[in-house]
Amino acid sequence: EKLKTIEELENFNYEMYFSIFLKEQGVKVKEKILIVVGHSRYDGGAVNPHNKQSEYNYNIVVKEYLKKELEKDYLVEVYNREKNRVEQFSKINELKPDLIISLHCNAGANIEKKIYPSGTEVLHWFTSVKGKKLATILTNNISKLFGLKNRGTKSIKYGDRGAGILEKTNAPCVIIEPFFIDNDLDLSIGTMKILDYAKTIKTSIDEYYKN
Numbered sequence: 001e002k003l004k005t006i007e008e009l010e011n012f013n014y015e016m017y018f019s020i021f022l023k024e025q026g027v028k029v030k031e032k033i034l035i036v037v038g039h040s041r042y043d044g045g046a047v048n049p050h051n052k053q054s055e056y057n058y059n060i061v062v063k064e065y066l067k068k069e070l071e072k073d074y075l076v077e078v079y080n081r082e083k084n085r086v087e088q089f090s091k092i093n094e095l096k097p098d099l100i101i102s103l104h105c106n107a108g109a110n111i112e113k114k115i116y117p118s119g120t121e122v123l124h125w126f127t128s129v130k131g132k133k134l135a136t137i138l139t140n141n142i143s144k145l146f147g148l149k150n151r152g153t154k155s156i157k158y159g160d161r162g163a164g165i166l167e168k169t170n171a172p173c174v175i176i177e178p179f180f181i182d183n184d185l186d187l188s189i190g191t192m193k194i195l196d197y198a199k200t201i202k203t204s205i206d207e208y209y210k211n
Contacts, residue, residue: 032075033205034097036165037063038104038175040082046107046181055181058190059103065198066101073206089168099134099208100173101201102165105181105190116183119149123162123175126155130172137204142178145200146189176201 037059039045045055063078070076077095081087092100108117120143124131135153143150156166162175178197179186190197 030073030075031098031209032077032096033070034077034079034092034095034100034171035063035066035070036087036092036100036102037078037080038102040080040084042083046105048181048184048187049109049111050184051187053181053187053191055105055107058105058181058187058194061194062103062198065195066103066201069198069202070205072202087165089165092165093170097171099205100165100169100171101205102162102173102175104175104177105179106177107180107182109180109182116185117180118183118186119143119151120146120179121151121154121177123154123156123166123177125163125166125173126157128166128172131166131174134172134204134208135174137207138174138176138201141200141204141207142176142197145193145196146179146186148179148186148189 037056039054039056039059041056044057047054067076067078077097079087079092079095106117106119106121109115120139122135122139122142124135132153132155139150139153156162156175158167166173166175179190181187181190
């Protein structure tokens with residue numbers, strides 16, 4: 001029990017929780033960004049039918065690059081639902097993030113009809129002005145980076161895909177769908193530019209706070 005206590009002390013994020021205390025006192029501190037990795041190792045999400053790359057496995061790599069980029073200017077937390085069917089929204093809210101970035105990939109191919117949708121879109125809650133602002137910046141910048149169709153922002157309402165995390169979290173939240181993972185060309189571009197993708201998310205957040 002003593003060893004467990006020591007380990008907990010060593011792993012405790014003092015900077016993160018001290019920043020929460022300062023914010024509650026009205027002191028200006030670094031913004032906290034929460035990275036949510038969509039799906040989990042138990043539920044990989046959408047999968048490319050040819051190389052079997054999953055949404056979760058792609059975004060685990062993005063998460064590592066993005067965390068390093070964000071830590072240059074922000075406080076960063078990472079969350080994944082693991083064995084839970086959906087994200088635990090109360091736990092996310094307890095972290096008191098200033099922004100929530102949920103990493104996903106789109107899917108929608110019809111192999112029999114040879115229909116392969118392509119492009120970038122970002123989802124936000126329909127009443128969230130700040131969420132729409134961030135979603136617009138991200139959609140524009142990511143589609144430009146990848147050279148893919150800008151499918152625009154998607155205003156999500158009750159019952160829509162992605163409604164849970166967008167509705168039930170307190171901070172402005174977006175779900176990024178950078179490309180269609182079941183489109184081979186989209187996935188190839190997303191893979192080749194994965195580091196630049198992480199950097200683009202970071203610069204988009206910078207743009208959001210500057211404007």
